Amino acid sequence: MTINCKGQLIDLKSPKVMGILNITPDSFYGGSRFSDSKSVLKRTEAMLAEGATFIDIGAYSSRPGAAHVSEVEELGRIVPIIELLIKEFPLIQISIDTFRSKVAAECIQNGASLINDISAGLLDEQMLSTVAKLKVPYIMMHMKGDPKNMQSKTEYQNLINDIRKYFSERLRLAKDLGIVDIVIDPGFGFAKTLEQNYELLSNLELFRNIEHPLLVGVSRKSMIYKLLDKQPEEALNGTTALNMAALLKGANILRVHDVKEAVGCVKLAEQLKSEFIS
Known part of the structure; x- marks a missing residue:
């Protein structure tokens, strides 16, 4: 189970960690927000040293109620950061x-390796064809609606079956266009209630037979801190617990704010799985 990132084959049979770097003023967790070059370089260097395989850069907050960002502003925020990081x-x-x-x-042309799309191409009809032309790995996430209205779209006939059907349809379209390396993300926190997020996590193994790598992003989200009556800044312990559950149920990539702790989870989970096999 590999993906080709700029000529490097990355084997996801051993789970990898994706560190979050938000170039936004309003992401829900303040510890992930960075704007000036010095702090971006320092944070990226730390995440790479702690074991991150990927650095995921976002310049448009997808939290509920986040401010709209124009395409021009998004590019203005993100392209200089890519250039800075590629140089360093x-x-x-x-x-x-x-x-x-x-x-x-534009980001791929400036040196980025893969695209992480919260809408699986549904918010921009040119996205799938663009990814196909770029010939890069594509992460497609499950979401209903858009970040402004998704929390009003939490009705499902059957949560797991509906999400599996969504991926079946989006994967077919992507593959028909020639997209080869695809990762699926069930979208924790996107168009899902707190209870639905836990139903999804408890049934995560049911996505294994889709036969694509699985990304899980629960880091410091409200499904953790609201349940524990905490704030995002106090949700590291809960994040670590759920990351371990996700790994044991088949996650191939953990998208996280706290790389060192996630890498530790991966090591422990791999040891546990090796004991099961032996």
């Missing part, structure tokens, strides 16, 4: 968190 860390694998095809294309 030539071997870095950068993931671009965007639902806009033009942003995706």
Whole structure:
């Protein structure tokens, strides 16, 4: 189970960690927000040293109620950061968190490696064809609606079956266009109630037979801190617990704010799984 990132085959049979770098003023967790070059370089260097395989850069907050960001502003925020990181860390694998095809294309042209799209191409009809032309790995996430209205769209006939059907349809379209390396993300926190998020996590193994790598992003989300009556800043312990559950149920990539702790989870989970096999 590999993906090709700028000529490097990355084997996801051993789970990998994706560190979050938000170039936004309003992401829900303040610890992931960075704007000036010095802090971006320092944070990226730390995440790479702690074991991150990918750095996921976002310039448009997808939290409920986040401010609209124009395409021009999104590009203005993100392209200089890519150029900065590529210059400082030539071997870095950068993931671009965007639902806009033009942003995706310009970021790849400037050195990014893969596209992470919260809408699986549904918010920009040119996204799938653009990714196909770029020939880069594509992370497609499950979401209903858009970030502004998704929390009013939490009705499902059957949560797991509906999400599996969604991926079946989006994967077919992507493959018909020639997209080869596809990762699926069930979208924790996107168009799902707190209870639905836990139903999804408890049934995560049911997505294994889709036969694509699985990304899980629960880091410091409200499904953790609201349940524990905490704030995002106090949700590291809960994040670590759920990351371990996700790994044991088949996650191939953990998208996180706290790389060191996630890498530790991966090591422990791999040891547990090796004991089961032996």
